[in-house]
Amino acid sequence: MLKEDLINSGAIKFGDFVLTSxxxxxxxxDIKSAYTDPEILDEIGLEISGMVKSGKIAGMELGSVPILVSVSIKTKRPFVIIRKDDLKHGTRKRYIGSINLNEEIDIIDDVATTGGSIMKAAEIIRNNGGIVKRAICVVDREEGAAEMLKENNIELYSIIKASELR
Ligand SMILES: O=P(O)(O)OC[C@H]1O[C@H](OP(=O)(O)OP(=O)(O)O)[C@H](O)[C@@H]1O
Ligand SMILES: O=C(O)c1cc(=O)[nH]c(=O)[nH]1
Incomplete structure (x- = not known):
């Protein structure tokens, strides 16, 4: 099971950490180090594939990217990668992939803490004509993300809640 595999892989680290928020x-x-093991990435991809509803998936770089690729290959859904910042060269685009008018897109992330990263991704999709109603993460740290996203009309789904990992 994914929960046991995350624990056994050493993905849960204890110490003093500053989070992105x-x-x-x-x-x-540390889902990012855990999913460098292809068995764990495959498990995550399988679980999330069963939870996706929209025809397209999207996520904020970096954490969501391997998961997006795994789910995309399994479900044959195209994906959108959203950059944390505007690209100052090349295409100068904030995202890779296409967002069509009124197209519904599910957001995927590895971890949700405040939900700020998912919200940022949703704002970029919405500002470009897409619709976001659902987000799926591997672990919900249960620190307010679900509530904040709900206020913004996004339902948060997770494979595992942080309280289940203790
Ligand atoms: O719910 P939040 O408070 O936004 O926190 C969760 C976000 O933090 C991490 O990303 P990080 O910003 O560390 O970037 P990375 O994926 O590039 O490592 C993680 O991958 C989530 O995207
Ligand atoms: O909030 C974060 O930045 C965060 C928390 C966590 O447990 N794991 C992670 O990758 N990011």
């Missing part, structure tokens, strides 16, 4: 935490769930 600026919050501090005594633990960190």
């Amino acid at each position: 600026g919050k501090r935490s005594g633990y960190y769930i």
